[in-house]
Amino acid sequence: MHLYLSPKRWTPLLGSAVCIKVWGMNTLNLLVRKDALGTTQIQTAPTLPLPTGQVRVRIERFALTSNNITYAAMGDAMQYWRFFPTQDAAWGRIPVWGFGSVQESNHPLLEVGEKLYGYFPMANTVDLTPGTISPAYFFDIAPHRAELHPVYNQYMRTSVDPFYTADTEDLQALLRPLFITSWLIDDFLADNAFFGATAVPGQRAQLLLSSASSKTAYGTAFQLAQREGVDVVGLTSPGNVAFCESLGCYSRVLTYDQLDQIAPDAPCVYVDFAGNTTLRKAIHTHCQQLKFSSSIGATHVSEMGGAKDLPGPKATLFFAPAQIKKRSAEWGSQGLGQRMVQGWRKFAAHVAQPGSAWLVVAQHQGPEAVQAAYQQVLAGKGDPRVGHMLSL
Numbered sequence: 575m576h577l578y579l580s581p582k583r584w585t586p587l588l589g590s591a592v593c594i595k596v597w598g599m600n601t602l603n604l605l606v607r608k609d610a611l612g613t614t615q616i617q618t619a620p621t622l623p624l625p626t627g628q629v630r631v632r633i634e635r636f637a638l639t640s641n642n643i644t645y646a647a648m649g650d651a652m653q654y655w656r657f658f659p660t661q662d663a664a665w666g667r668i669p670v671w672g673f674g675s676v677q678e679s680n681h682p683l684l685e686v687g688e689k690l691y692g693y694f695p696m697a698n699t700v701d702l703t704p705g706t707i708s709p710a711y712f713f714d715i716a717p718h719r720a721e722l723h724p725v726y727n728q729y730m731r732t733s734v735d736p737f738y739t740a741d742t743e744d745l746q747a748l749l750r751p752l753f754i755t756s757w758l759i760d761d762f763l764a765d766n767a768f769f770g771a772t773a774v775p776g777q778r779a780q781l782l783l784s785s786a787s788s789k790t791a792y793g794t795a796f797q798l799a800q801r802e803g804v805d806v807v808g809l810t811s812p813g814n815v816a817f818c819e820s821l822g823c824y825s826r827v828l829t830y831d832q833l834d835q836i837a838p839d840a841p842c843v844y845v846d847f848a849g850n851t852t853l854r855k856a857i858h859t860h861c862q863q864l865k866f867s868s869s870i871g872a873t874h875v876s877e878m879g880g881a882k883d884l885p886g887p888k889a890t891l892f893f894a895p896a897q898i899k900k901r902s903a904e905w906g907s908q909g910l911g912q913r914m915v916q917g918w919r920k921f922a923a924h925v926a927q928p929g930s931a932w933l934v935v936a937q938h939q940g941p942e943a944v945q946a947a948y949q950q951v952l953a954g955k956g957d958p959r960v961g962h963m964l965s966l
């Protein structure tokens with residue numbers, strides 16, 4: 575690999591912007607076959623000249639969790655493949671959350687070296703087309719992303735990002751996008767008075783969370799556990815019971831075949847991270863006072879399917895942007911942001927405290943290690959305590 579740096583060029587009319595050209599560096603992509611997610615290849619391509627107005631970001635590190643596998647599994651239905659298209663439509667680049675730095679800039683307001691947090695492909699670099707640059711963030715306005723949800727097109731400038739601290743990048747990449755959802759689920763349920771589950775005289779509401787060992791579920795449990803009058807029940811596979819119990823945010827933890835330990839007449843809400851159709855049907859059948867059924871994820875990727883012929887309430891897809899919109903209208907976007915940051919700081923401090931049981935970070939560097947880590951996360955049988963950070 576040859577790295578060639580041209581002399582710095584100043585663009586005096588536009589202040590301090592610096593343009594540095596980097597030639598000769600290969601682009602590395604992890605490509606996944608869209609119809610067979612276990613089939614991957616590393617694509618190496620020569621780096622092309624960067625068009626005017628764009629920035630080339632060196633993707634330094636990114637997290638890989640089941641959330642990213644769900645992006646791939648729903649890549650066509652939910653348009654996740656469209657963020658980072660490939661030349662061959664049979665192969666896709668899975669979006670991931672992570673950090674990168676501007677490596678080359680043909681944009682007058684973004685300097686080489688600026689660190690960004692956002693949505694990247696599983697690659698070593700990505701070219702972005704920044705729109706209006708605000709002090710805190712910009713959006714990628716590339717035409718192929720124009721119709722996609724703005725939340726994924728936003729890149730945070732870490733120098734002013736209230737979530738950012740330099741020593742917690744792994745924690746942020748692994749947990750931040752998931753915790754935002756967790757925070758919103760908790761807020762949504764409380765905002766709707768738990769759909770009546772907390773209003774049944776003499777009975778405590780049972781909030782049932784599947785895939786309780788997942789980061790999004792335990793972030794939700796962490797939030798819900800701070801509420802009065804609810805029991806947060808974690809449902810998980812036998813091998814992950816001890817982990818879920820060690821977190822201390824579940825009132826109790828049951829395996830998927832222990833639903834009989836939930837009183838059939840207890841008022842319940844089901845918060846579904848597993849997306850397992852058989853389990854969903856069993857819960858809807860067993861819990862006669864199921865007040866609400868919220869569909870969040872699909873970690874049990876091989877068991878996901880439709881929600882037809884369900885007893886009780888219909889399974890309702892949780893749409894985080896709707897709750898963001900509602901709260902932004904009520905609290906203002908600044909008020910919402912402040913509450914989220916406050917929630918994040920409390921959660922992150924809890925997870926990061928010395929001797930914490932929640933998260934141990936495993937680093938995977940280079941093409942082979944990245945492919946191996948991907949296979950591990952896809953199989954889904956790993957230690958839920960381990961969070962995988964990857965770099966190509």
Ligand SMILES: NC(=O)c1ccc[n+]([C@@H]2O[C@H](COP(=O)([O-])OP(=O)(O)OC[C@H]3O[C@@H](n4cnc5c(N)ncnc54)[C@H](OP(=O)(O)O)[C@@H]3O)[C@@H](O)[C@H]2O)c1
Nearest residue numbers: 639640641644785786787788789790810811871872873954
């Ligand atoms: N709707 C939204 O806006 C939104 C936002 C964020 C996340 N989510 C969803 O929430 C889910 C959790 O994501 P995460 O990143 O937090 O997960 P994670 O931490 O990687 O979860 C790992 C856990 O998921 C289960 N699992 C994973 N792969 C599996 C497999 N192949 N077979 C069986 N079980 C498997 C296991 O839990 P158990 O043994 O406990 O089942 C495992 O311990 C994802 O489906 C994600 O898409 C949705």
